[in-house]
Amino acid sequence: MKQEDSHSNLSNLSTAKALGFDAVSYPIPPHANSLWYSLGGLTLGLIVWAIVTGIILSQYYAPQSDLAWDSVFAISADIPWLSIVRGVHYWSATLAVALVIVHLARVVWTLALRYPRGINFIVGLLLLGVLINLYFTGTVLKWDQEGYEALQHFKAVNDLLGPLTYPVSEELTLTNEMLQRVVTWHISILPLILLFLLGLHLFYIRHHGISTPPELEGKPQPKVPFYTHAIKLGGLSLLSLGVLIILGTYFPPVLLNRAVEGIEATKPPLPFLVFYQLENWMGAMGILVGSAIMVVFLLAFLAVANLPSLKEELRIKLTRLLLVVGLLLWLFFTVWGALSPPASHLGM
Numbered sequence: 001m002k003q004e005d006s007h008s009n010l011s012n013l014s015t016a017k018a019l020g021f022d023a024v025s026y027p028i029p030p031h032a033n034s035l036w037y038s039l040g041g042l043t044l045g046l047i048v049w050a051i052v053t054g055i056i057l058s059q060y061y062a063p064q065s066d067l068a069w070d071s072v073f074a075i076s077a078d079i080p081w082l083s084i085v086r087g088v089h090y091w092s093a094t095l096a097v098a099l100v101i102v103h104l105a106r107v108v109w110t111l112a113l114r115y116p117r118g119i120n121f122i123v124g125l126l127l128l129g130v131l132i133n134l135y136f137t138g139t140v141l142k143w144d145q146e147g148y149e150a151l152q153h154f155k156a157v158n159d160l161l162g163p164l165t166y167p168v169s170e171e172l173t174l175t176n177e178m179l180q181r182v183v184t185w186h187i188s189i190l191p192l193i194l195l196f197l198l199g200l201h202l203f204y205i206r207h208h209g210i211s212t213p214p215e216l217e218g219k220p221q222p223k224v225p226f227y228t229h230a231i232k233l234g235g236l237s238l239l240s241l242g243v244l245i246i247l248g249t250y251f252p253p254v255l256l257n258r259a260v261e262g263i264e265a266t267k268p269p270l271p272f273l274v275f276y277q278l279e280n281w282m283g284a285m286g287i288l289v290g291s292a293i294m295v296v297f298l299l300a301f302l303a304v305a306n307l308p309s310l311k312e313e314l315r316i317k318l319t320r321l322l323l324v325v326g327l328l329l330w331l332f333f334t335v336w337g338a339l340s341p342p343a344s345h346l347g348m
């Protein structure tokens, strides 16, 4: 009997090993399980919901400029469950952008961007860029007034940047209309880059181990197995799906009128409102100037947090101060943009 027990224990063990359970049992500190340190994982969960719903939507969406708006209208109005899928897609993307900004703020506040994690901060910045571009291209896909105007802004910024942007310009090809190319970026090129960068980001998190916040440094910490964190994230991500379904049902994403060419009457979607006031001052150049200021801030976080000449305490204070200034400026310009009346910036 005893021998049978130990035999079944052994075979259970090897089954667990074969399924890879021991690979997710590595120890992590308990603070890694807090909500503050779960924001990246929750963003990942939202990205999964965006991908699943995006695959379903792609079966109904028509990528030609004379059909695109009608297909989104049909998705939103003709089939109730499909309109909820669209709502979940929109809200998962919107909340992923919002959460990733809070995740970034957590990383900077806890000085998790110090050596050796600076490389993962840079991978994170690239992820942020891809996520924003997915949001932008998704907006264009609707091909309503907002989507059409978003593409005109993209073209205006490209014109300012000159030959550098030839590969993404209208001049590249005569055989494919611009909307069809934006669809390709949205459903294949950008998701592939996103998945590659996500893999790299997760690899570095595992490679470096989760950082210890300055307040806990040097203190002994008990450990918990990683799967407790994974189970918590899985549960929260399922819960987030419930929230997304409620948001998608009761606050469906808008679809404005079919695009009318040559007019500028809408304001940009939420993540881009931060540039609106700058555009009021200097047209499309405002988007470039605003983006450049953001990049300078993001790289300044990295530089200040890693300055070897500063005393540890001063380095922490300066990094956090810079973060608060950056966030306040971003919030101020976003609210200002939201409150500003619609204006023409491209002279159409």
Ligand code: HEM
Binding pocket: 036, 037, 038, 039, 040, 041, 042, 043, 044, 100, 103, 104, 107, 112, 113, 117, 120, 121, 122, 123, 124, 125, 127, 128, 131, 198, 201, 205, 209, 210, 211, 212
């Ligand atoms: C698609 C977007 C992103 C996803 C899904 C993601 C996911 C994650 C996850 C799951 C973690 C583990 C700890 C945690 O959740 O806080 C993490 C850590 C980290 N992330 Fe992200 N992240 C994203 C974007 C970013 C961005 C925009 C940055 C900064 C520019 C960034 C920088 C970092 C760094 C430095 C760590 C290590 C933190 C530590 O050791 O404490 N990530 N990320």
